[in-house]
Amino acid sequence: MPQALQLPIIDLSSDDRLSTAHLIRQACVDHGFFYIVNYGVEEELLKKVFEQSKKFFSLPVEEKMKLAVKNHRGYTGMYQEKLDTSLSSKGDSKESFYIGPQTENHLNQWPSEEDLPSWRSTMEAYHKKVLSAGTKVSSLIALALNLDEDFFEKLGALNDPLVFMRLLHYPGDVDSSKEEMYGASAHSDYGMITLLLTDGVPGLQVCREKSKQPQVWEDVPSISGALIVNIGDMMERWSNCLFRSTLHRVVPTGERYSVAFFVDPNKDCIVECLESCCSESCPPRFPPIRSSDYLQERFRVTATASVENYLL
Ligand SMILES: O=C(O)CCC(=O)C(=O)O
Numbered sequence: 325m326p327q328a329l330q331l332p333i334i335d336l337s338s339d340d341r342l343s344t345a346h347l348i349r350q351a352c353v354d355h356g357f358f359y360i361v362n363y364g365v366e367e368e369l370l371k372k373v374f375e376q377s378k379k380f381f382s383l384p385v386e387e388k389m390k391l392a393v394k395n396h397r398g399y400t401g402m403y404q405e406k407l408d409t410s411l412s413s414k415g416d417s418k419e420s421f422y423i424g425p426q427t428e429n430h431l432n433q434w435p436s437e438e439d440l441p442s443w444r445s446t447m448e449a450y451h452k453k454v455l456s457a458g459t460k461v462s463s464l465i466a467l468a469l470n471l472d473e474d475f476f477e478k479l480g481a482l483n484d485p486l487v488f489m490r491l492l493h494y495p496g497d498v499d500s501s502k503e504e505m506y507g508a509s510a511h512s513d514y515g516m517i518t519l520l521l522t523d524g525v526p527g528l529q530v531c532r533e534k535s536k537q538p539q540v541w542e543d544v545p546s547i548s549g550a551l552i553v554n555i556g557d558m559m560e561r562w563s564n565c566l567f568r569s570t571l572h573r574v575v576p577t578g579e580r581y582s583v584a585f586f587v588d589p590n591k592d593c594i595v596e597c598l599e600s601c602c603s604e605s606c607p608p609r610f611p612p613i614r615s616s617d618y619l620q621e622r623f624r625v626t627a628t629a630s631v632e633n634y635l636l
């Protein structure tokens with residue numbers, strides 16, 4: 325049985341920003357994962373998001389396929405993605421629905437108002453509020469890296485950021501006996517930070533030492549009322565590996581719903597190791613990259629079907 329990880333709980337409503345930033349720094353160095361509470365989304369809305377998500381995934385597959393992913397927005401079916409490309413399985417046993425930035429709302433796809441009234445307004449309300457929480461977390465991360473709290477704003481990273489909300493459904497009835505089957509196979513997230521809401525069904529696990537064999541996986545329990553936040557690869561690059569983008573996965577435990585909210589830098593933002601995280605003995609480990617080039621390449625590698633999954 326894997327052990328359950330004890331992660332720090334960060335109160336986003338705290339006025340003591342320096343102590344909060346200090347806690348975040350430790351969490352990002354040790355785990356790359358932490359919880360946030362008091363992040364400004366009422367429980368009622370969280371409940372509605374899950375209700376509406378369930379309604380969408382319960383539609384017949386032909387209906388869902390009418391909204392098949394285009395420009396990284398819309399529906400992806402079972403096995404359309406394999407996050408761990410080293411596996412021989414046919415793909416990850418989950419279905420999902422992507423909603424992109426509201427500034428480019430014309431590109432988003434929505435179920436019809438007739439079929440699912442209030443679906444769009446629920447998702448837009450959640451998207452807006454979690455983006456605001458994500459922006460707060462990013463400024464605390466800047467403080468945690470000994471930078472000005474508006475560092476990422478000034479850099480343009482949070483100016484029209486590439487924010488993608490992904491509704492996820494892991495069906496409970498997949499046959500996982502034949503091959504290595506995961507709801508989401510081992511991966512790290514690609515962007516700055518991810519804010520994850522789960523329905524309380526277990527399944528999420530992390531591996532803190534990705535190169536250590538055999539890999540040790542620990543459960544991340546869900547805490548009612550808290551979001552799970554994790555550092556993505558671009559933040560790891562900025563911090564020159566001071567902050568970890570930790571390997572994680574979802575093992576099949578039963579039917580499960582979650583909502584991942586990926587905060588990625590503006591498409592033209594150049595991500596390069598911060599001077600404050602480099603020194604003579606610790607030179608930059610990565611060359612600079614443009615945010616959307618990096619994301620595009622990561623999506624390309626993990627798509628199992630030829631889906632039209634370009635960002636823009
Ligand atoms: O559903 C979860 O708990 C995690 C999902 C995840 O890691 C992802 O979509 O990147």
Ligand SMILES: [Fe+2]
Nearest residue numbers: 511512513572
């Ligand atoms: Fe992830």
